[in-house]
Amino acid sequence: MTISIWRYSHLTLAISSALFIIIASVTGIILAFEPISNKLNSYDVVLLKDVSISETISVLQQKYDEVITIEVDENDFVLANVVLENGKSETFYINPKTGEKVGEILEKQAIFEFATTLHRSLFLKSTGRFIIGFVSFLLFLIAVTGILLIVKRQGGVSKFFSKIIKEDLNQYYHIIIGRYALIPIIMITITGVYLSLEKFSLLPKNKSFHQSIAPLKNAKKIKTSDFEFFKSTKLEEVKKIEFPFSTDEEDYFFVKLVDKEMAVHQLTGQIVSQKKQSLIALGSYYSLLLHTGKGSILWSMVLLLACFAILFFIFSGFSMTLKRKKTTTLIKNKFNKDAATYIILVGSETGSTFNFAVAFYNALLTAGKSVFLSELNEYTTYKKAQNIIIFTATYGEGEAPVNANKFIRKVNKIDQKRVLSFSVVGFGSVEYEYFCKYAILVQSHLQIQEKFRSVLPIFKINNQSFSDFNNWLKEWSSFYKIPLKIKKEAFQFSDEKKQEFTVISKTEINIDDTFLVQLKSNKKIKFESGDLLSITPKNENRNRLYSIGKIDKTILLSIKKHEFGSCSSYFNSLEIGDKVVASIQKNKEFYFPKKTKEVILIANGTGIAPFLGMIYKNKTAKKIHLFWGGRTKESCGIYKEKIKAALEDQSLTSFYSSFSQEQEEKIYIQDIILNYPKLISSALERGSSIMICGSLNMQKSVLKVLEEITKKHLKTSLKKFEENHQIKTDCY
Numbered sequence: 001m002t003i004s005i006w007r008y009s010h011l012t013l014a015i016s017s018a019l020f021i022i023i024a025s026v027t028g029i030i031l032a033f034e035p036i037s038n039k040l041n042s043y044d045v046v047l048l049k050d051v052s053i054s055e056t057i058s059v060l061q062q063k064y065d066e067v068i069t070i071e072v073d074e075n076d077f078v079l080a081n082v083v084l085e086n087g088k089s090e091t092f093y094i095n096p097k098t099g100e101k102v103g104e105i106l107e108k109q110a111i112f113e114f115a116t117t118l119h120r121s122l123f124l125k126s127t128g129r130f131i132i133g134f135v136s137f138l139l140f141l142i143a144v145t146g147i148l149l150i151v152k153r154q155g156g157v158s159k160f161f162s163k164i165i166k167e168d169l170n171q172y173y174h175i176i177i178g179r180y181a182l183i184p185i186i187m188i189t190i191t192g193v194y195l196s197l198e199k200f201s202l203l204p205k206n207k208s209f210h211q212s213i214a215p216l217k218n219a220k221k222i223k224t225s226d227f228e229f230f231k232s233t234k235l236e237e238v239k240k241i242e243f244p245f246s247t248d249e250e251d252y253f254f255v256k257l258v259d260k261e262m263a264v265h266q267l268t269g270q271i272v273s274q275k276k277q278s279l280i281a282l283g284s285y286y287s288l289l290l291h292t293g294k295g296s297i298l299w300s301m302v303l304l305l306a307c308f309a310i311l312f313f314i315f316s317g318f319s320m321t322l323k324r325k326k327t328t329t330l331i332k333n334k335f336n337k338d339a340a341t342y343i344i345l346v347g348s349e350t351g352s353t354f355n356f357a358v359a360f361y362n363a364l365l366t367a368g369k370s371v372f373l374s375e376l377n378e379y380t381t382y383k384k385a386q387n388i389i390i391f392t393a394t395y396g397e398g399e400a401p402v403n404a405n406k407f408i409r410k411v412n413k414i415d416q417k418r419v420l421s422f423s424v425v426g427f428g429s430v431e432y433e434y435f436c437k438y439a440i441l442v443q444s445h446l447q448i449q450e451k452f453r454s455v456l457p458i459f460k461i462n463n464q465s466f467s468d469f470n471n472w473l474k475e476w477s478s479f480y481k482i483p484l485k486i487k488k489e490a491f492q493f494s495d496e497k498k499q500e501f502t503v504i505s506k507t508e509i510n511i512d513d514t515f516l517v518q519l520k521s522n523k524k525i526k527f528e529s530g531d532l533l534s535i536t537p538k539n540e541n542r543n544r545l546y547s548i549g550k551i552d553k554t555i556l557l558s559i560k561k562h563e564f565g566s567c568s569s570y571f572n573s574l575e576i577g578d579k580v581v582a583s584i585q586k587n588k589e590f591y592f593p594k595k596t597k598e599v600i601l602i603a604n605g606t607g608i609a610p611f612l613g614m615i616y617k618n619k620t621a622k623k624i625h626l627f628w629g630g631r632t633k634e635s636c637g638i639y640k641e642k643i644k645a646a647l648e649d650q651s652l653t654s655f656y657s658s659f660s661q662e663q664e665e666k667i668y669i670q671d672i673i674l675n676y677p678k679l680i681s682s683a684l685e686r687g688s689s690i691m692i693c694g695s696l697n698m699q700k701s702v703l704k705v706l707e708e709i710t711k712k713h714l715k716t717s718l719k720k721f722e723e724n725h726q727i728k729t730d731c732y
């Protein structure tokens with residue numbers, strides 16, 4: 001069964017019961033404090049496993065005129081109902097070793113009274129109890145489908161606790177917390193349902209009864225505290241002891257243990273009859289303990305955390321759903337399916353592939369083409385179409401996303417009138433075993449169709465990488481001879497939030513009109529070196545992006561002031577203490593690689609900024625080699641101190657620079673790289689990464705040089721390492 005069926009069930013159940021689950025969880029949180037606050041009264045003065053029934057009876061009979069009952073509650077507090085000298089009966093907590101009173105009966109606090117009624121019956125008596133019982137059952141189903149989703153996502157039961165690939169923060173913690181909270185949640189729900197069934201008398205009737213035991217002949221009358229059964233039974237096993245009502249021999253001691261009940265002869269101490277607790281009654285007893293946490297601070301804490309977890313699941317689950325909805329409702333076609341010559345079909349589960357498809361759709365429209373965008377499952381006949389472009393993600397274990405699972409069946413069934421040129425772009429993640437498998441499947445199915453003609457090889461995009469996408473776009477544009485350009489800004493990044501930052505330092509502008517600015521966020525935010533700061537200058541609606549270097553939780557930007565650049569001029573006009581409003585765009589594909597031991601960083605000009613942050617963070621003795629190209633030695637001035645310090649504390653292994661204008665003949669950074677073929681080729685061979693940041697021209701020339709090196713020294717094209725995601729670029 002596909003992952004989406006489980007997801008839909010999980011979601012539908014959650015939506016239908018969310019309100020009641022929220023009420024039950026909030027009241028559950030309050031009620032979890034009741035056993036904790038009770039237990040803190042410390043009336044459990046001795047360990048009950050060290051006290052026998054006989055000891056307690058003996059001290060009580062010495063101290064009081066008459067004993068009516070002894071009870072042991074869930075907190076292991078011992079309650080005695082006794083008749084005092086004044087003839088009045090009283091119930092209070094006692095020390096079972098001495099018989100002394102240790103405290104008054106605990107009254108239920110008003111807040112717990114209120115929360116209990118709301119939790120149990122919503123103040124609606126039987127109707128409310130029924131609703132809560134039913135919701136408890138729904139929550140059980142939600143938890144079970146949640147477990148199935150995790151198993152599916154992780155690729156099997158054995159991988160339930162293995163590493164989770166971080167795609168989205170809400171999704172990540174939904175699973176991380178889910179893995180630990182689902183078991184207590186299942187226990188809460190099963191016991192909740194059980195208690196409701198018991199309340200409505202829907203459990204099988206208790207059929208056990210007292211069975212008489214033939215008394216021993218010639219049994220002697222002995223002192224109560226000498227009864228063998230009372231001497232050998234510890235209080236920890238006892239729930240309640242009822243003393244004989246009169247001195248009549250037919251009146252017995254009734255002793256209720258956890259698993260049985262017995263009648264004990266009041267003179268001889270012999271067990272006269274016995275009744276075993278039925279499984280149903282035992283179930284009720286343990287359900288109550290497990291559901292309420294009574295008697296255990298530790299379990300109450302687990303229940304408390306589980307209630308918080310449920311509230312978090314509701315919040316994160318709904319925000320994931322809203323995000324998905326937002327991205328999948330972007331389709332607003334200008335042309336209908338039979339009027340368009342270009343058809344874009346999308347396979348997406350969480351919506352990010354739609355961002356790429358919509359950007360491509362808009363670019364084609366801008367180029368004057370008639371385009372129609374739809375989901376893969378909506379595949380049908382297209383009267384005028386000549387080209388079909390398929391963007392699809394992969395889910396589960398190499399399966400189709402939810403809106404693409406009918407596509408292959410439809411392709412085999414639906415007959416197109418015209419021949420369609422097609423290209424497939426797979427969106428996936430190399431962290432999964434079956435990278436872009438569904439896209440590969442689509443490609444191979446279309447290839448064997450008579451009416452489909454493959455024009456470009458399948459193209460795979462890792463982790464929604466914009467630079468991968470751009471490379472595909474270049475290939476596609478040059479094949480179709482349609483110059484398409486898509487800027488990163490064209491994407492609707494839903495998690496972008498505007499924040500306020502304060503300028504904490506700024507260098508003087510250098511000979512190349514470049515300067516460094518350091519910003520501190522006024523709120524706690526998460527970002528990494530390589531992320532982008534997005535800022536929209538006043539009176540403009542197009543944003544600018546700057547690569548971030550992260551230094552001690554602050555943002556380091558390297559900015560080149562352009563003569564008429566409003567944004568760079570704005571930054572240059574800032575003074576320490578000034579406020580800046582901007583947002584952070586995640587740029588995961590340009591993060592410093594965690595796994596490799598050696599990394600080569602290549603930049604020119606202001607492209608050095610993210611690398612300064614990455615080097616600063618390198619405290620794990622990874623080898624980092626930095627190549628940097630500028631115009632003159634003076635250009636390096638603003639970075640010099642940072643590079644020197646990094647070389648000294650060995651967070652940077654080596655530094656290579658080129659200055660294009662320091663000598664007659666221009667020397668660029670690619671010329672320097674060419675002198676270190678061994679460093680480059682052996683790093684690539686060992687699986688290390690090369691990161692490039694700076695101008696697009698520099699990127700082009702550097703890639704050319706790298707290609708030369710790999711061809712000569714590794715006898716292979718650079719493409720192999722690009723496909724292996726060892727080359728990361730962020731150029732503009």
Ligand SMILES: Cc1cc2nc3c(=O)[nH]c(=O)nc-3n(C[C@H](O)[C@H](O)[C@H](O)COP(=O)(O)O)c2cc1C
Nearest residue numbers: 348349350351352353393394398428429432435436
């Ligand atoms: C549960 C789950 C399973 C995935 N399985 C695969 C997989 O088998 N192969 C793969 O290449 N990518 C896999 N991915 C990655 C997605 O295909 C990738 O993140 C894609 O860009 C998501 O696109 P969408 O947001 O449009 O659904 C998986 C992602 C998730 C969350």
